[in-house]
Amino acid sequence: MFVGRKEELDLLEDQYKSSDFHFTVIYGRRRIGKTELIRQYIRDKNAVYYMATETSGEKNLEMLSKLVLEYSGTEFRFNGFSDFEALFDYLTEISKKERLVFVLDEFPYLAAAYPGISSLIQKYCDHNWRNTRLHLILCGSSMSFMENQVLGMKSPLYGRRTMQIRLKAFSFFETETFLAPMKKEDIALLHCATGGVAEYLSYVDKRKTLDENLTALFFTTSGRMYEEPVSFLKQELREPGAYNAILEVIAGGARKNNEIATKVQKSTGAINNYLDNLIELGILLKEKPIGEMTSRKTIYRISDGSFRFWYRYVFQNRSAIEIGLGDRLYQEQVKKDLPNFMGEGFEEIFLDYFDRMNRKGSLPVLITARGRWWGNNPKLKREEEIDVVGFGRAAAVLCEVKWTNRKIGMEVIDHLMEKSALFDAAEKYFILFSKNGFTKKAMETAVKSGRIQLISFMED
Incomplete structure (x- = not known):
C-alpha cells in the first residue's frame, strides 16, 4: 500500500505536465521510500527506470541498453549501445517526439563505475536535452555524494537541476x-x-x-x-x-x-x-x-x-x-x-501537529522559527526546559508535551506560564499537548484565558 508523499508527488506531476525538459534530483537515506515514490510517479507514464549496481561501467551500460531498447521496441543487441553518449543520443531522439521519464536510481553506483557520467549528463542538459520533453531523475541514497557530487557547487551538474527533493521519514x-x-x-x-x-x-x-x-x-x-x-x-x-x-x-x-x-x-x-x-x-x-x-x-x-x-x-x-x-x-x-x-518521540509527534497547524493558519500567530529551549532561570536559580518554543513577529508560543496516562492539570499550565517570563515577546501564547487529556479545571482556565490551547492526542 502506498500512502503519503502527496506533496512530493504533486511536485513531480507539475514537472511532468510541462512540455519542457526537467531534471529532478531525489535523495534521502536508505529505506526511506525513494524508489517507491518514483515507482508511484511513473506507474502510468512512459518511463525508463534503471537501478544502477555496484559493477563495472560496461555492465551498467549493457543493462541500461537492454531497458532502453526494450522500451522502444527494438530487438536487444547483446552489446547494446557502444557508449553512454550513443545511448543518450537515442533517448534524445525519443524525447523529442514524446514525454519520457528517464530514471537513474542509485546514481552514486553508476558514477563510481563510470566517473565521466556526471560531466556527460551536464553536456546533455546544457545542449542536447534543452529542447526535448525528457524528465530526467537522478536518485541516490548516499547523502554526501548527492549533496556534494550532484548538488554541490563543485559538481559538473551544479545549477542544472530544475527541482530537488530530499525525502524524509513519514510524519506521524x-x-x-x-x-x-x-x-x-x-x-x-x-x-x-x-x-x-x-x-x-x-x-x-x-x-x-x-x-x-x-x-x-x-x-x-x-x-x-x-x-x-x-x-x-x-x-x-x-x-x-x-x-x-x-x-x-x-x-x-x-x-x-x-x-x-x-x-x-x-x-x-x-x-x-x-x-x-x-x-x-x-x-x-x-x-x-x-x-x-x-x-x-x-x-x-x-x-x-x-x-x-x-x-x-x-x-x-x-x-x-x-x-x-x-x-x-x-x-x-x-x-x-x-x-x-x-x-x-512524543515531542517529535507534536512537532508534526504544530507544523500542520502553522501551515493551516490555526496557530495564534505565524511561526517562522521553532525548536526546543533550555537554559538558566536567574530569578529562581535553576535550569529550565521548554519542549517547544515558536517565535513569530513580536510573539512567542510556548508548548509543553506530556506522554502520561494521567490528565494534565493546572500545575503544568502554571509552570509553563511561569517559565514564559524568561522571554521578552510582547505577546505570549501557550499550547499543551497531552496523551490523555486534561483536568476540568485546566480546560476551564484555557477557555477563560483565550491564550491557552489544549490538545488531547487520544481524543484528536
Missing part, C-alpha cells in the same frame, strides 16, 4: 494512515520505534499487538530490525565499532561533546568527524536552544527513532536475545520503560 499522520486501523497509542509507539522510516513500517503486522510486533521486530534474532542499525552503519561508514560506541553513550544520556568523548575514551577533537558523519546521515542532530547564538550549550541527540530505540534496548542486550531471552527482556525490562522512551 502518514504513519497513522499506513498502520490503520491499529490503536492510536500503538501507532505512536511504532512510529517512534521505527523512526517513521517507510520500509521499517512495512515490517509491522497490523494483525498483531504492539508487544508482539516490537518483540518480533527487535528482540528475536530473525527480527527484521534486530541487526538493521548495525547493517546500515556498515553500508554507509567505516569503523562501525566507533559509531556504535558513540551512539550507545548518547542513547544512555550523554549529550555534550566532552561527555561523549569521555565515555568513549577519545578526545573531543577526535570524535567531531564521527559526529559530523552521523549528522550527515540524519541519525544524529546537533542542537542549540532556540534563539541561542553561541555554541556553549550545544548538545547532540539521536534524531532517528529506530536508532534511538535500538541503542537504548537492543545493543547492550544482544547476548540475551541470542540465547532466546528476547521475549522476557521485552516484558520485564523494556515494556515498563517505554513511557520514558516516548518522552522525546
Whole structure:
C-alpha cells in the first residue's frame, strides 16, 4: 500500500505536465521510500527506470541498453549501445517526439563505475536535452555524494537541476494512515520505534499487538530490525565499532561533546568527524536552544527513532536475545520503560501537529522559527526546559508535551506560564499537548484565558 508523499508527488506531476525538459534530483537515506515514490510517479507514464549496481561501467551500460531498447521496441543487441553518449543520443531522439521519464536510481553506483557520467549528463542538459520533453531523475541514497557530487557547487551538474527533493521519514499522520486501523497509542509507539522510516513500517503486522510486533521486530534474532542499525552503519561508514560506541553513550544520556568523548575514551577533537558523519546521515542532530547564538550549550541527540530505540534496548542486550531471552527482556525490562522512551518521540509527534497547524493558519500567530529551549532561570536559580518554543513577529508560543496516562492539570499550565517570563515577546501564547487529556479545571482556565490551547492526542 502506498500512502503519503502527496506533496512530493504533486511536485513531480507539475514537472511532468510541462512540455519542457526537467531534471529532478531525489535523495534521502536508505529505506526511506525513494524508489517507491518514483515507482508511484511513473506507474502510468512512459518511463525508463534503471537501478544502477555496484559493477563495472560496461555492465551498467549493457543493462541500461537492454531497458532502453526494450522500451522502444527494438530487438536487444547483446552489446547494446557502444557508449553512454550513443545511448543518450537515442533517448534524445525519443524525447523529442514524446514525454519520457528517464530514471537513474542509485546514481552514486553508476558514477563510481563510470566517473565521466556526471560531466556527460551536464553536456546533455546544457545542449542536447534543452529542447526535448525528457524528465530526467537522478536518485541516490548516499547523502554526501548527492549533496556534494550532484548538488554541490563543485559538481559538473551544479545549477542544472530544475527541482530537488530530499525525502524524509513519514510524519506521524502518514504513519497513522499506513498502520490503520491499529490503536492510536500503538501507532505512536511504532512510529517512534521505527523512526517513521517507510520500509521499517512495512515490517509491522497490523494483525498483531504492539508487544508482539516490537518483540518480533527487535528482540528475536530473525527480527527484521534486530541487526538493521548495525547493517546500515556498515553500508554507509567505516569503523562501525566507533559509531556504535558513540551512539550507545548518547542513547544512555550523554549529550555534550566532552561527555561523549569521555565515555568513549577519545578526545573531543577526535570524535567531531564521527559526529559530523552521523549528522550527515540524519541519525544524529546537533542542537542549540532556540534563539541561542553561541555554541556553549550545544548538545547532540539521536534524531532517528529506530536508532534511538535500538541503542537504548537492543545493543547492550544482544547476548540475551541470542540465547532466546528476547521475549522476557521485552516484558520485564523494556515494556515498563517505554513511557520514558516516548518522552522525546512524543515531542517529535507534536512537532508534526504544530507544523500542520502553522501551515493551516490555526496557530495564534505565524511561526517562522521553532525548536526546543533550555537554559538558566536567574530569578529562581535553576535550569529550565521548554519542549517547544515558536517565535513569530513580536510573539512567542510556548508548548509543553506530556506522554502520561494521567490528565494534565493546572500545575503544568502554571509552570509553563511561569517559565514564559524568561522571554521578552510582547505577546505570549501557550499550547499543551497531552496523551490523555486534561483536568476540568485546566480546560476551564484555557477557555477563560483565550491564550491557552489544549490538545488531547487520544481524543484528536
